[in-house]
Amino acid sequence: MEVENGGNKEVVVANKRSFRCSDLVLRFLALALTLVAAIVLGVNKETKNVSMEILPKLSPLTVPVTAKWHYLSAFVYLVVVDSIACAYAAISLVITLANRGNKKGLTLLIMISDLIMVGLLFSGGGAATAVGLIGYEGNTHLRWNKVCNIFDRYCHQVAASLFLSLLGATIFLVMVSLSTLNLAKKH
Amino acid sequence: MGETETQAVLHHGEKRATAAPEAPRSFAVADVVLRFLLFAAAVISVLVMVTSNEKKTFSVPLPTNPITLTEVTRTSKWRYSPAFVYFVVALSVAGIYSIITFLLALLALMKRSMPTKLLSHIIIMDVLLLGIVSAATGTAGAVGYLGLKGNTHTSWAKICNRYHKFCRHIGGSIVVSLIASVILVFLVLLNIYALSKRIPK
Numbered sequence: 001m002e003v004e005n006g007g008n009k010e011v012v013v014a015n016k017r018s019f020r021c022s023d024l025v026l027r028f029l030a031l032a033l034t035l036v037a038a039i040v041l042g043v044n045k046e047t048k049n050v051s052m053e054i055l056p057k058l059s060p061l062t063v064p065v066t067a068k069w070h071y072l073s074a075f076v077y078l079v080v081v082d083s084i085a086c087a088y089a090a091i092s093l094v095i096t097l098a099n100r101g102n103k104k105g106l107t108l109l110i111m112i113s114d115l116i117m118v119g120l121l122f123s124g125g126g127a128a129t130a131v132g133l134i135g136y137e138g139n140t141h142l143r144w145n146k147v148c149n150i151f152d153r154y155c156h157q158v159a160a161s162l163f164l165s166l167l168g169a170t171i172f173l174v175m176v177s178l179s180t181l182n183l184a185k186k187h
Numbered sequence: 188m189g190e191t192e193t194q195a196v197l198h199h200g201e202k203r204a205t206a207a208p209e210a211p212r213s214f215a216v217a218d219v220v221l222r223f224l225l226f227a228a229a230v231i232s233v234l235v236m237v238t239s240n241e242k243k244t245f246s247v248p249l250p251t252n253p254i255t256l257t258e259v260t261r262t263s264k265w266r267y268s269p270a271f272v273y274f275v276v277a278l279s280v281a282g283i284y285s286i287i288t289f290l291l292a293l294l295a296l297m298k299r300s301m302p303t304k305l306l307s308h309i310i311i312m313d314v315l316l317l318g319i320v321s322a323a324t325g326t327a328g329a330v331g332y333l334g335l336k337g338n339t340h341t342s343w344a345k346i347c348n349r350y351h352k353f354c355r356h357i358g359g360s361i362v363v364s365l366i367a368s369v370i371l372v373f374l375v376l377l378n379i380y381a382l383s384k385r386i387p388k
Contacts, residue, residue, distance in 0.1 A: 071340040074329040108383060115375055118314060119321040119368060126325030130270040131333065135341070141267040142334070144343040173318055177311045180379065184307035186386045 023175060024096060030171040031089035034121070037164035038082035041128075044069040044161070046154040067151045074131040075158070081124035082165050085117050085172070107179070114176045121169035125162060132158050214381045215296045221374050222289040228367035229282035232360045236275055236327075239356030240264045243349065263350045265357070270326040277323035278364055284316055303385060310378045317371040324364045331357050 045068050051060040069075050092110050099106050136155060138146030148155040241263050246256040265271040288309060295301035334354060337345030347354035 067340070072338060073332060073336075077329075104383060104386075108379065111379055112376060115314065115317070115372060118318055119372060122318040123321040123325030123328075123368075126322035127329035129322075130326035130329040133269060134330070134333070134343070139268065141263075142343075142346055144333075144341070147341050169318065173314055176314045176375075180307050180310045180314075180382070183379070183382050183386070184303050 023178065024093065026171055026175050026178075027089055027093045027096065030168050030175070031086055031093065033164050033168035033171065034082045034086040034089065037161045037168060038079050038086060040157055040164065041069055041075060041082070041161035042079050044075075044154055044157045046151045048150055050150060065150070067147065067154045069158075072131050072135075074127040078124040078128040078161070078165060081120045082161075082168070085121055085168060088113060088117055107183075111176060111179050111183075114172050114179070117172045118169060118176060121165060121172060125166045125169055128158070128162055128165075132162060212296075214377060214384075215292065215301075217377055218374070218381075219289065219292045219296055221370055221377065222285055222292050225367055225370045225374065226282055226285040226289060228363050228370060229278045229285060232363035232367065233275055233278045233282065235356050235363065236265055236271060236278075236360040239353050239360070241350050241353040245349070263346065263353045268330055270330040271357070274323045274327040274360075274364070277319050278367070281316055281320050281367060284312070288312075303382070306378060306382055310375055310382065313371060313375045313378065317368060317375065320364060320368045320371060324361060324368055327357070327361050327364070331361055 045066065047064055047066045049062050050065045051062050053060045069079070092113065095106065095110060132155070134144055135146060135158075136148045138144055242260060243263070244258050244260045247259045249255050249257055265275070291301075291305070291309070331354070333343055334345060334357070335347045337343055
């Protein structure tokens with residue numbers, strides 16, 4: 001009886017360990033990805049000299065034009081959401097490390113917060129993708145001209161940041177799925 | 188051997204019997220109601236978005252003779268923006284998915300239990316759908332905000348001062364889809380709580 005109990009206990013602990021280890025790795029990955037995404041988009045600024053023709057008879061004027069990340073509110077939203085997710089990932093990393101007894105309430109709280117992060121990160125990624133697509137392709141119906149033919153590096157940086165934050169959102173989604181499966185396994 | 192097996196089965200049954208009252212019936216009822224609300228929200232937001240097309244006539248000066256005005260008819264359609272197309276597709280997927288899970292939840296309500304494996308898979312699908320719907324809300328919200336305020340830096344002019352009905356429909360649709368994503372969050376929360384209630388102590 002005692003031996004059986006001990007064996008059972010060991011199996012359960014091993015299971016928890018393996019899940020927790022992958023959880024820690026994923027959490028750290030999410031932290032790094034959202035941090036890099038926020039920084040890449042947050043330092044995004046490009047100045048270009050654009051020649052403008054004011055009158056057909058005059059020689060074209062060269063005007064420096066600057067594109068900054070905070071000119072578009074969708075990018076501001078994405079940077080804020082990335083920062084929130086990054087800070088939350090750091091806090092939850094500490095909580096998961098400290099939560100050695102695997103308290104049920106704390107685990108549920110972390111799952112719910114992960115879920116909210118999924119929603120926030122996906123909506124921020126969607127918003128920035130929509131604005132970036134308008135900048136890349138333009139919209140002839142609304143006469144919104146594209147800007148990516150002028151600002152190359154700016155657009156590349158936005159695309160990189162978008163990719164990283166959507167990857168971070170996917171990692172949060174995987175974390176929620178893994179902890180759900182873990183919860184179902186305990187049944 | 189047979190005896191131990193039957194004992195195990197009995198033990199298992201006992202466990203089930205003790206575990207059953209832990210996940211109250213109100214959870215299943217709330218699940219069904221929330222899934223119906225999700226379906227309603229998805230359908231409403233798709234319908235409101237699809238019916239947003241607006242035709243308007245503007246008086247524009249002629250390019251050859253700027254003093255005389257001509258009438259120009261322009262139509263603003265949701266299909267012109269890829270963000271709104273994605274929005275409609277995503278919310279339609281949410282509607283179809285919510286019908287299927289509504290039927291599953293109804294079945295579980297009548298049979299009084301849902302298998303744990305199915306429940307965990309439904310939670311994971313719900314989280315995936317939450318990602319899709321919130322991304323759709325984000326895309327449509329970003330484009331709608333640009334249409335409402337415009338952007339002077341990129342010289343994207345606002346259009347909501349000209350197309351009133353179009354903008355009202357799109358704003359309403361975005362608000363309803365936001366409600367849909369909040370309902371999804373509550374659904375996942377409810378189901379995770381129900382799943383954790385099932386764990387035998």
